Amino acid sequence: MHESIQSCVFKNGWLGESEKKLFGRQRDLHDPVEMRFGITLERFSATLQHPLPGAQWGGIITRMALKAFENNTIEAVVTLHRTRENQFFSQPVLAETAQEIYDSRGNKPVLSPVLRSLETAYRKGIKKLLVIGAACHLHVLRDFQERFTYLQDMEIFTIGIPCVDNIDRQRWPWVLKRMSRSPLSAMHMEFMQDFRIHIRHTNGMVEKVPFFSLPQELSDPSIFPVACMSCFDYLNSLADVTVGYLAAELRPDEKRQWVLVRTQKGKTLIDAIRNELTCYPEEGKWDCKKFVMNTAEATIASMKVQSRTYSPDRKIPLWLGHILSGVLSLAGPKGIGFAHYSTDFHLIRHYYYVRERFPEQLERLVPRHVRSILEEYDLPL
Numbered sequence: 001m002h003e004s005i006q007s008c009v010f011k012n013g014w015l016g017e018s019e020k021k022l023f024g025r026q027r028d029l030h031d032p033v034e035m036r037f038g039i040t041l042e043r044f045s046a047t048l049q050h051p052l053p054g055a056q057w058g059g060i061i062t063r064m065a066l067k068a069f070e071n072n073t074i075e076a077v078v079t080l081h082r083t084r085e086n087q088f089f090s091q092p093v094l095a096e097t098a099q100e101i102y103d104s105r106g107n108k109p110v111l112s113p114v115l116r117s118l119e120t121a122y123r124k125g126i127k128k129l130l131v132i133g134a135a136c137h138l139h140v141l142r143d144f145q146e147r148f149t150y151l152q153d154m155e156i157f158t159i160g161i162p163c164v165d166n167i168d169r170q171r172w173p174w175v176l177k178r179m180s181r182s183p184l185s186a187m188h189m190e191f192m193q194d195f196r197i198h199i200r201h202t203n204g205m206v207e208k209v210p211f212f213s214l215p216q217e218l219s220d221p222s223i224f225p226v227a228c229m230s231c232f233d234y235l236n237s238l239a240d241v242t243v244g245y246l247a248a249e250l251r252p253d254e255k256r257q258w259v260l261v262r263t264q265k266g267k268t269l270i271d272a273i274r275n276e277l278t279c280y281p282e283e284g285k286w287d288c289k290k291f292v293m294n295t296a297e298a299t300i301a302s303m304k305v306q307s308r309t310y311s312p313d314r315k316i317p318l319w320l321g322h323i324l325s326g327v328l329s330l331a332g333p334k335g336i337g338f339a340h341y342s343t344d345f346h347l348i349r350h351y352y353y354v355r356e357r358f359p360e361q362l363e364r365l366v367p368r369h370v371r372s373i374l375e376e377y378d379l380p381l
C-alpha cells in the first residue's frame with residue numbers, strides 16, 4: 001500500500017513522462033485522434049466468434065488471458081475474482097490455472113486493489129506475468145517497473161479496461177438501489193452506447209434505464225471516488241492492449257468490442273486469438289463538437305462545489321428518457337464519434353472537478369493534451 005501511494009498518479013500525474021517512457025514519446029498534440037485514444041499500433045472492432053458466457057461483454061479479455069496461459073506466454077494473471085458475498089465486489093487474485101483465469105471474467109464496478117497479487121507473483125518466483133487492470137493500476141505498475149529491479153526481471157504483459165465512474169464499495173448498494181428497480185436480483189451492469197444503463201437480472205431479463213432518467217441524486221459528483229473524478233486516462237493508454245466497447249457498434253445480436261493495440265506485447269496477445277475473432281474496421285463520423293458543446297456548460301456548472309441537496313426524483317420520467325435515448329442513438333454520434341464524445345465529456349467533467357476542488361493539483365495531474373482539447377472548445381483553462 002505504501003509503495004502504491006509512492007507510485008500513485010496523484011504524485012506522478014497522469015501519462016506525461018510515463019507515456020514517454022513506454023512509447024518513446026508523448027501523444028501528438030496535432031493528431032486529434034491520438035490526443036483522445038492515446039498511442040496505438042492498430043485499432044479495430046471485433047467479436048469473439050464464441051463469446052464467453054458470464055464475461056462483461058464478449059469476453060475478449062478473458063480469452064486473450066487464457067490463450068496466453070495455454071501457449072506459455074505467461075505463467076499467471078494478476079486480476080480479480082468476485083467475492084462470495086456479492087458478485088459486484090472484487091477480491092485480488094493471482095490466477096495460476098485456466099479455471100482461475102476463466103473465473104476472473106466480468107466487471108466488478110468497485111475500486112479494487114488489483115496489484116496486491118503482484119507481490120504474491122514475485123514471492124512465487126513467477127517470471128512471465130499478465131496484469132489486467134484499470135488505468136490507475138497500470139500507471140502504478142509502470143512506475144513500479146521503473147522502481148523495482150525484481151519487476152524488471154519479470155516479463156510483464158498488460159491488458160487494460162477503459163474505466164470511469166467506478167464506485168467505492170460502501171456506496172455501491174446505495175447506488176444500485178437508485179439505478180435498478182430490483183437491486184437484489186441484479187447481476188450485471190453496463191453503461192452502453194445507446195445512452196442507457198443495461199442491468200441484467202438473475203432471470204435473464206435486461207432492465208434498461210436511460211441516463212437522462214436516473215434519479216437526480218446520482219448526478220451528485222461526491223458519490224464517486226475523488227480518484228475516479230480526477231482520472232485523465234479513461235482509455236487506459238499505458239496498457240499493451242485496451243479492450244472496451246465505446247467505438248464498437250451496438251448490435252442486439254452481437255457483442256462487438258473495441259480493441260486498441262498499443263505495443264508489440266499487446267499485438268502478441270491479440271494475434272494469438274485473431275483467428276477466433278471477426279474483425280471490422282472502425283466506423284462512424286469523427287465530428288461531435290456540437291454534441292459536446294450542448295452539454296459542456298451544464299457539465300461544468302454541475303462540477304461547482306455547492307451545498308445543494310439532490311432530489312431522489314427522476315428529472316425526466318422513464319418513458320421520456322427512453323424517447324430521448326432512442327433519438328440520440330439515431331441522431332447522435334456513433335462509432336469513433338461516440339468514443340470521441342465520451343472521452344471529451346469525461347475530460348471536461350474531470351478538469352473542472354479538479355479545478356474546483358484541488359486547483360493546486362491541476363498542473364501536476366492534468367496531461368498536456370487535455371488543455372489542447374479544452375482549447376478546441378474555447379473552454380476556460
Ligand SMILES: Cc1cc2nc3c(=O)[nH]c(=O)nc-3n(C[C@H](O)[C@H](O)[C@H](O)COP(=O)(O)OP(=O)(O)OC[C@H]3O[C@@H](n4cnc5c(N)ncnc54)[C@H](O)[C@@H]3O)c2cc1C
Pocket residue numbers: 054055056057058059060061062063079080081090104105106107108109110111112114132133134161162163164165166167190191243244245246247257
Ligand atoms: C467501472 C468500470 C467502468 C467501465 N466503463 C467503460 C466504459 O465507459 N467504456 C468501455 O468501453 N468500457 C468500460 N469498461 C470496460 C468494459 O466494461 C469491459 O470490461 C471491457 O469491454 C472488456 O470486456 P470483456 O467481455 O472482454 O471482459 P471480460 O473478459 O469479462 O474481462 C474483464 C476483466 O476486467 C477485470 N475487471 C473487472 N472489474 C475490474 C475493476 N474494477 N478493476 C480492475 N479490473 C477489473 C476482470 O477481473 C477481468 O479480468 C468499464 C469497466 C469497469 C470495471
